[in-house]
Amino acid sequence: MACIHFEENTPVIMNILEMSNSTIESPVCLNVLRLIQLTGRLAPVLIDHQHKPKCTSLHSTHSRHIINAFQSYQRQNMGKVVVKLFTSISPYETMHDEICMLAADTRVCMLILPFHMQWRSRQISKSANPIKTLNRHLLETTPCSVGILIQRGNLIRNNTLNTLSFYNVGIIFVEGPDDREALTFAMRMADHPNVSVTLIRLLEPCNKSINSIDRDPDGDLVHKFKVDYIEIKRHDYREKIVADSVEMINVIRSFEGCYDLVLAGRRHDNESPMLSGLTEWHEHPELGSIGDMLVSPDSAFDGSVLVVHQQSRIGVGHDHFQLGSSIYSQINTMEV
Structure with a gap:
């Protein structure tokens, strides 16, 4: 809806x-x-x-x-x-x-x-x-x-995506159900021939993955993206090691001019060093740390952003x- x-x-x-x-x-x-x-x-x-x-x-x-x-x-x-x-x-x-x-x-x-x-x-x-x-x-x-x-940016144009247009989509993946929901949506977009999806996985130094697959929901979904889409030339997968919030801000700044749409989860572990202290500066808490940084006046990113929140409560009016x-x-x- x-x-x-x-x-x-x-x-x-x-x-x-x-x-x-x-x-x-x-x-x-x-x-x-x-x-x-x-x-x-x-x-x-x-x-x-x-x-x-x-x-x-x-x-x-x-x-x-x-x-x-x-x-x-x-x-x-x-x-x-x-x-x-x-x-x-x-x-x-x-x-x-x-x-x-x-x-x-x-x-x-x-x-x-x-x-x-x-x-x-x-x-x-x-x-x-x-x-x-x-x-x-x-x-x-x-x-x-x-x-x-x-x-x-480009998504506010009147014409819908067609054979003459091509959109670059970025997905920022840290951890958790919100990020998995966002990545699943991005994977559906990746099947469109005129959409390029780049998955950027942010890892703390101790969690760097080297030729291994984490047996957890996050790792399983990232692995599925790599298996299903990484061989398609228009898609890409990157890992970035982020030690603290300063390096996180630098990652966000690197998105300038790269993507028409960025997807990000709303909630993450606030105790993580890469997000430490960022919640204190939230101008728009409803966007979470990453979404808030992308729309901050200090950010030069000028594309659209979709911040995803996976609901975990029972629906209104329907117990099932x-x-x-x-x-x-x-x-x-x-x-x-």
């Missing part, structure tokens, strides 16, 4: 959808939820555009443009992509409840949320603070994994809707 606050969110979501490499054998179902703040004393409204295709007085011109864009994309990719369109008109204070219930009802495995700040023409404009609060509520309550999307619905456990057929 992808939430959209403004029409400007549409191109980058469509590019993420295209990069997800939907095929007849492995289709993608995308639920698009247009979010509109409710003002006045009207009751909240959830519109299912599959059952109410005609526009009503509640729809703005922007909403019609968003609906038309995704319906057109579905027609162009018939059999590979299913797009379901919804509009939620509710107060920001309760909007997270509406989103969580729809996510549970439609059994999505990932919820993509636009970051509350947008970069336009090298200028940073902040959206209303309620959007930031909404994202933080959803990180705590959503029944599925969450990806917070910071949209910049658990972590098994994550991307990590559903590599073959993904619903986002």
Whole structure:
């Protein structure tokens, strides 16, 4: 499921959808939820555009443009992509409840949320603070994994990925379930012929791997990437030894001009020397240490960022809707 606050969110979501490499054998179902703040004393409204295709007085011109864009994309990719369109008109204070219930009802495995700040023409404009609060509520309550999307650079172009365009994707891998979720998503992108994926694994000096495979979930998934993709010339795998937070910052700075999209997990072991002290300087805790560094004013990285948070709680309204619905456990057929 992808939430959209403004029409400007549409191109980058469509590019993420295209990069997800939907095929007849492995289709993608995308639920698009247009979010509109409710003002006045009207009751909240959830519109299912599959059952109410005609526009009503509640729809703005922007909403019609968003609906038309995704319906057109579905027609162009018939059999590979299913797009379901919804509009939620509710107060920001309760909007997270509406989103969580729809996510549970439609059994999505990932919820993509636009970051509350947008970069336009090298200028940073902040959206209303309620959007930031909404994202933080959803990180705590959503029944599925969450990806917070910071949209910049090439991904905000109006045209979707095609035979004339090529995107470089980087994945920063340290450890833990969030990183595994991000890497699994990147591996799906790696199957797209116009996407290049580079996996950068950050290791502490004592954990340097030399011709060995760690028998753990992190090592197993990294090994799968190396076996399945490293022989494909457009993909790459790198290991970097990072002793402390200063070296971590230098690694992040090296990404300048290299990637159109970087994926990173949100949570890591804060006791790790490579992340030590970084949480004290967080400007945006919802992005985690690495995501916060990538969007920091001190960072020259100008691509988009997807920060992934793998949910570990039971879904809202469905006791049986658990972590098994994550991307990590559903590599073959993904619903986002």
